[in-house]
Amino acid sequence: MPYYLAQINVARMKGISIDDPEMKDFRDNTDTVNALAERAKGFVWRDVLDPNATPVPNVLNDEQVLINFSVWEDITSLQEFTYKTFHATIMKRQKEWFQKYGTAHYALWWIRSGEIPPEQEAIERLTYLQENGASQRAFTFKDAFEMPKE
Numbered sequence: 001m002p003y004y005l006a007q008i009n010v011a012r013m014k015g016i017s018i019d020d021p022e023m024k025d026f027r028d029n030t031d032t033v034n035a036l037a038e039r040a041k042g043f044v045w046r047d048v049l050d051p052n053a054t055p056v057p058n059v060l061n062d063e064q065v066l067i068n069f070s071v072w073e074d075i076t077s078l079q080e081f082t083y084k085t086f087h088a089t090i091m092k093r094q095k096e097w098f099q100k101y102g103t104a105h106y107a108l109w110w111i112r113s114g115e116i117p118p119e120q121e122a123i124e125r126l127t128y129l130q131e132n133g134a135s136q137r138a139f140t141f142k143d144a145f146e147m148p149k150e
Helices: 021-039 075-084 086-091 119-132
Strands: 003-013 043-046 065-072 106-112
Touching: 003 075, 003 119, 021 043, 021 086, 065 075, 065 119, 075 086, 106 119
Parallel strands: none
Antiparallel strands: 003 065, 003 106, 043 065
16 A cells, blocks of 8 residues: 555643643543554554653643544544544543644544654644645545545
């Protein structure tokens, strides 16, 4: 397959940090959801923080923001994981933990297989989607664009 689907999902926590008591249920389910993603059909890669590394701020330099960045084989695989697994169950509670994040909190786009774009590019694509709407550059499940033809 010459292309994979990249996705970025950004959320602003209601708590000041992930360690706040109000984030406990979300925190307690994160490893389960991540492990489920990694075993899901079509999963390719996800950005993983090294627990032994010195913490560094995310690309937005905002401790209240969580960024989920991953790559999937296709739209169908990511949709299956997003809407038909325990991920959907836990995300039905997202208003308990997260504030509204702009006009779009996630963006999808096609990348050449084997490439992993930098997190800064992912943020730029989300910003583009928020400012310009869906296009081949950044889109949503609702306004998806087909994989490019070679």
